[in-house]
Amino acid sequence: MTLKLVDPRRAAPVAVPPMLEVEGLTKRFGGLVAVKEMRLAIRPGEIVGLIGPNGSGKSTVMKLVMGILRPNAGRVSVDGVDVAGWPSHRVARHGVGLVFQHSRPLHRQTVGENIVLALLPDSLLRLVADPQVERRARAIAERVGLGAVFDRRPATLPFADLRRLELAKAIARDPKVVLVDEPFAGLTAGEVKDFSALIASFRTENKAVLLVDHNVKGVAALVDRAVAMYLGAFVAEGSAAQVMADPTVRAVYLGGAVQASARREPKARTAGPPLLAVEGVSVFYGKAQALDAVDLQVREGEFVSVVGLNGAGKTTLFNAISGLVPHTGSITFGGAPLAGLSAARIARGGIVQCPETRELFNTMSVRENLDLGGAHLPKSDRARQLDWLLELFPILRSRSAQAAGKMSGGEQQMLAIARALMMKPRLLVLDEPTLGLAPVILEQLGRALEVLRTTTPITVLLGEQNVTFALPHADRVYVLEHARLVWEGPPARFAEEAGRAYL
Amino acid sequence: MGSLLRSRLFWGSLAGLALAAAFPLVGGPYTIGVLIPAFYFAVFAMSWDLLFGFAGEVNFGPTFLIGLGAYGAGIVDARYGLGVPLSVAFGTALAVAGGVALALPALRLSGPYFGLVTLVAVLLLQQMVTVFADVSGGEIGLSLPDVLSIDDATNYYFALGFMALSGAALFALSRSPAGLILQACGQDPVEAQALGFNVAKHKLAAFVVSAFFSGLAGALLVFYYGTASPGTFIDIAVGVQIIIAAVLGGRRTIVGAVLGAVFLVVAGEVLRPLGQMSTFAVSAVALAVILLAPAGFLGTLLFRRGAA
């Protein structure tokens, strides 16, 4: 392996200036600081992963670099020129390319024409295509593996090929800096290998590559370095292994050391039919498979946690249960199939979802939000339920007249849970309640869940990326990875059997 | 496959043109008189389709551009006796200026907001014509000293030729690299920018081209009629007809707009015995097409199989 001599994976000499250098980058949306003094540098030929959970601001950083958003402060230097605040098309002309996660190709044009588009100069007067352009488009198509479908329309392509097309468009520009948004989302293991090879080939072309992803694991094999961010700010930097070992990063993803807390015996009965039975459920978004033949049961009174990273398919699973996305396979609740029921009917039937996006009525007051939750209850039940919830979440009592959208993230999350509980669910489906919340709020939330679990007969299905939050409450745990359930068991065995592979 | 479709469309258009060219041999002067405005109308609809189907801008006021062209040309001819060619050039230039003025809000606003601005532009223009009645002829209309020709056949072939040339130009533009970029800008401006295209520039150009053909056709139509009135050139109802023609013919096809325009005008004539209810019938047919075959005549013909 004589290549070793010039292996670009070894840190390039310090003398080589970075191709992309971000410093003090700050972006505010109204009062919300989405990115706070972020820093980042990539040398030519280097692949860097930008890692952070949903809402950490990583996508905003990418958009700020590309010029899709204008930063409030900071520097974005590309090849020595500060491009911060430039319009997107100038940034692109200066040598930055972005591989979008969701592709929207021109549907009436062929794959070839879509690649040709990316090769065109920004000219109004180009009325006849250069024959050279067609040849180059073909070469690029061959390189990314689209050669065979060059003359087909995008609508006839499988999902992975659409991602290839996005990649082809970015390559066509021959950018010096390539930004890739969630490079492997929705791809099968084999396709991930192909894509990794394509992205790795940028190294030999001395491009600076930024991979934006939810977790280190997904990109660990490919990156020279990883940068982690959380709540809009820089958290850690180093090799993939170093970042994974970083205590702050572990706290963000796992909430601390993985352990099942000492707790009472599960009260659920193992006998009898399950309250909720999910059998062989698959979901496709267009051509991307988001859920692959998932089997899952929840018994009456049980607290079941589904853990998995962002993008693993938790939300999709819950939306399938709630009747919000079309699916194949069968889902039964209390023995009756849910197929054909409207989402609202399913909710009234007792499966109430508290989604990760919370879906509060932001301009309406806390009290109005809660009242709408209890709208289907008889009047006396409603008052009792409301009293009980205001006791469980005392903060909501003092915020009663405030607009939901004006509250802090933690308060909003409590309101979302309380609103769902106002419906007196038989099964509460709780999706990522910890998303973007500070540790102190997590503690309050955890206590409330504990009270809920110990004092009521409620059945809970919790989806979490934060394992430390998800385990202590759970009677049983499922691990969801890449659209599939890969592990099932009691929380006590999780650390040993599934914990290591998780981050 | 793409080239096959294109050639099918090409031969189809050619056959249609040949048919239209042979028509005066069999058709009477009345039918010819019906078809001439239909050809200009087709150019209006094609210009609208360039903005909507390719640049992604919903212009509720195509008659703003058309009216500028028509009245610009008509007024300088009637008041200053500039003659047909110069007056047409002036009207077209005025429409292009109007197109630029319309593009400015389009680049800032989106969806219903821009739609409203285009609507207001038409209303303002209509008011201006009424207010400055001593120059424009007001509601009654403006009579011109010049006409294109008094010969029906000449007028017919001129209109047909103008439509064919405009259609060819707009169609070629829509299939050219510049048209490809324009489509990308209309469909996803963010991605188009990230590919290095100055979206504002391309959309402005689309407005200019659309305004050019709208204004030119408006100016020529004014010299065919010999008169200009708000009811024929500016009224929102005229704009509505143009939009319906383009949607009916098939969005994003340019050529489909011709089918839609000719269908609307001819159907209106055929149903004339119904009196006022002819408009009812035409609208009902158009509504049915929108509900049942949203791709329009040509869209359904060409892209039916691609949709699977």
Next chain:
Amino acid sequence: MLGLQILIDGFAVSALYGLGAVGFTLIFGVSGVLNLSHGAIMVTAATVAWALAERAGAYGGALGGLASAFLLSFVTYFAVVRPIQRSRSIPSEETEIFVLTGTLLWGIMIQVAIAYLATTSPHTVRPLISGVTVIGGVRTPTNEILTAALCWAAIGALTLLIERTRAGKALLAASVNPRGLTLLGFELERVHLLVWAIYGVLVGVAGVLLGAFLGASSDNVGTLTASAFSIVVLGGLGSVPGSLLAAYCIGYLETLTAYLVSPSLRNIPALILLVAVVWARPQGFLGRR
């Protein structure tokens, strides 16, 4: 004297504009539909009220007008809007333009039908109250006062409905976050039915009052739709208070122009205001962004 006259006339006209626009904005807020057959439905209500008043008296006519608008509102929803929203061959990003074109065509059909059945000449609905009231020396038709009062009564009733009833709250919630409402077990379909029902009533009342106050003809259809559209955008799409504010701005601006400059120019300052506001503040007076 002239000042007071402008104040009174402007108030009544604005109240009418406001009532017409509130229904329009409600539909948009809750279901994202800009209903361009709005003017046609209003004129239908006025024309039916006029035609029935001959036989059924002023009250019977008014009731008939109201019922016709109510009915037509549902027909619009079931025959035009819903099929487009549910169509699989219309891409979702183009639903808006299809709803616009569809309702526009539908409006034209109604307009032509009215013109065919009742001619295009303006019909003035027999007012519910006749006579003249003198306010501070200005002779004002009592019907004008009644018009303003009824408009505000209808708006007040709507406000009560939204603020005080469970169905109203659900309506409000649907305009803020429809998905959230589904998760709480509300059928959006039923919310939409409700909003079209309310719309039918509001438009019916506005149409009948318009017919009695100013008269209505099928030729007004386009203007009525355009003015509702303008007021709603000016006030902020989907905002009921914004629409009322905008209605008063435009109503007074038009009345002022008509009295002080020339009746033929009454639309122009309002149009310019509209363009200026849309340019400087696209979300309108009270629109959310």
